Amino acid sequence: MTLLDERAEHDVHPAEPAVDSDEQAPVRPRLLGRRDRIELAVAAAAGLTGSGAMCLVFDWSHPLTYAIWALIIFLLSTYLLARDSQSPVVASDRLVTTLVWTSGVATVLVLVWMIVFVVAKGLPGLSLEFLTTDMASVGPLDDGGGVLHAIVGTVQQMLIASAISIPIAILTAVYLHEVRGRMTGLVRFVIDAMSGLPSIIAGLFIYTIWVLQAGNQPSGMAAGLALAILMIPTVARTAEEMLKTIDDGLRESALALGAPQWRSVMQVVLPTARSGLITASILGVARAIGETAPVLLTAFGSSSTNWSPVNGPQSDLPLFVYQLLRQPNENQIQRAWTGALVLVVLVLVLFVLARIIGERGARARGGSR
Amino acid sequence: MTTFEPEPLFDAAPPPYTGPVPAVPTYASVATPDAPTVPAVSAVPATANTTSSRLDATDVTCWFGKRKVLERCSLAMEPGKVTALIGPSGCGKSTFLRALNRMHELVPSAAIAGEIALDGVDIYSEAMSPTEVRSRIGMVFQKPNPFPAMSIADNVLSGLSLSGMSHEDPDALVEQCLRRAGLWDEVADRLHEGGMSLSGGQQQRLCIARSLAVHPDVLLMDEPCSALDPISTRVIERTIRELCEDITIVIVTHNMQQAQRVSDNCAFFLVESLREPGRIVEQGPTDRIFTNPSDPRTYDYVTGQFG
């Protein structure tokens, strides 16, 4: 009989746990005790009334002034009350907690307000007609018209930009992390410099080279090139982070099986990092899709649908919004808002897609990283 | 001590080889454009000793930058036998193991002196490229790492495509390797599931099967059971004993009882003091090392006085 069998024989089955007639319920300690809550309430009351008093005395009428002073008095009172009843350490901790909660919630609310505002303003103009017609035959004062030319432009320009930038960026990330050649430090510096490049400068650069120097027309192709410049550092950086998460043991196993480095990278490392690389690419696209300035300088925009990316000016979504916004006309402004809504939805969809793919990949790699 | 500059990886042109030119081993045909086929599975009888090889290390010294981590280690690893490298942690056992299949030089600051001969051919000479060395001398690592992007069957076959080889009957090869690794019965019905769905012990056996698929002459194992539970450890030790009939195995282990169970020969590595390099203190048949060691330091180690 092996050791295992012997052990199974002598297994002791633990006795059933005795069930109490009065069961214990788990108790979680509370963050704010009774005294704390009373103090907070007192401070809030002090803030509201104190500020009101000041507004009456100094004759301030703006609600924002009232709110700001109320906040200041509230914070002061919290600190002083806690300092009095407990200790300065607790008091400063309470003050910071209140500050952080206030700023955190306020910032979140403000940013949420922005999204809600854009949706609310843009929704009235949204219709199937809006998504399928362009502005070629529609004047500023007319109704109708839509964003089709902008959507076509966005899709074409992003395809061009992705086709150029994603392979270059991924190979750059491979160079930085796997190949580690002599220029690694220089390349990393340049990628950092590129990621800080203002988008309008990228547009200016492509305009200078492609249009001025080489004499091409402004086109969707030029815009695609400018957007590619913006995408490369984002995708390369994120891709390198993804490659870093790949366990070195995998590379070593591949090499130990007799693989040259390129096979180890192409057949093991890149497929393993596939979902991370896709996420990096989608995030790059999401970032570039909303850039107005480079497209302004390279594709110039137009009101009719230009199906050719190499021939003549083309519009895209952010440029569409920007150019309409400059016109002081109700209809145009409404169209701009609806176009902005389409853009926001597009970015949201890309982002959610990147998240889903990223998470599914992390799960497939064996647990979260 | 004279200073030296370690060569940058992959960049320096190698100096002209002036030594005697050994007979080119038939395996060198891997470097030719035609991908050679590994002999069909049925042609290799299970009990033949024709594919195991002898590995001889002579005066092997290893550096990382200026720090010498191993000094003049000489060891004969006999064909068809299991050689265990034992000793306390930090003595350079893993470094020595990694020097045996040219993984040591992957670290940019690494340098090596001495000779390591596979069936008489120095693996660091121009006669053999690193990829060729590694397909003849395989390695199983401490942490099981099957390739996550591949299924179980693809994992087993990955060594072939990674080293540029092909095989006439992949399915039979998968079955043979999984059987030899002791994993066939457990995964026969789910060969197309991902490699990460297995338990730790099963993953390690999958890694062993993967290494076997390229038909290495020598298999190096770097503490293969240290991350596993006792039951998986036993299964793998049984696998090692079965494999050693036609593959030379070198195993690094911390576990003295495992060395006694599994190995035929033993080499005891030791570091005398903090800044000293590791050295082989004693080597020989396992039962002699453990029952009647010649060196007092070996005696102290195997009786558990330290380490």
Add this chain to the structure above:
Amino acid sequence: MTPETISRPDADDQQPRAIARTLTTGDKVFRSLCACAAMVSLFVIGGTAIFLGVKAVPALQEAGIQDFLTTSVWNPTVGDYGVLGLLIGTIIIATVALVVAVPLALGLALFINEYAPASVRRTLTSSVDLLAAMPSIIFGMWGLYALQDHLVGIATWLNAHLSALPFFRLTEPDALLVKSSFITGCVVALMIVPIITSVSRDVMAQCPRTQCEAALALGGSRWGMIREVLLPFGKGGITGAVLLGFGRALGETIAITLVIAFVVEANPNILESGGGSIASLIAIKFPEAQEIEISALIAAGLALFAMTLLVNLAARAIVRRTQIAA
């Protein structure tokens, strides 16, 4: 009889051998390919500097480099170009943005990491990351139509209560407060908050929990733990994030163009209407510009490029120094 060790250190030291390290063809091709891809980035940055420099020469010759950098004028018909005011304006707007954004961003990062209930943490993190990807034109539109009125109220408050500070004063008592550098700066601030928050939060989340718990175990409050462990740990990354945000603010085009009332002279009274940045100069003048003016715009772009590059270099140097010291 003392047993001899197998390996005997000899008097003559061994030399490391030269290992044959020839690459396979496949590896050579692969490494060259990757190097070429990496070169593209080099070409872009170098090319930008070179091409912009070359094309800027005509305008600089006409206006004179000294005048270009030291005056504030934009007159294409006469050939007078001077971007000093706009350089200052760029920095003013970016500074306002930074002053407003950094406390909010750090507060939000701390809130998400340490104070928010665990159930909302993931949602908040994802939302902040999403907002970091939002197009800047959305921020500009919302700033113009929704935020401006409220910010005018805050500007009034600032002028009423804090006019001890010179830049909160007005040149005349009923000066317009809309479309000012302050309001523009606030809009840009909200744009860079998600970026700074995202990076700072990421950095602070990597602080080993054991260190944080050690601080609490010594009797520290949560703020004490943050002050003594978390912030020092994240110092380098947070500085990098802040400088990243500053760089974004310097180069921001569309939001500024939409909100500000564009003038070429700098206005140190930030609450007042009027201001501008180099990027908005280019965006506004480009569609109608002809030859020499385009060259002048390129020269202005070159100045902006140099400025952002310097900020980037400073960021890297600071981050590297804090990382080494950490």
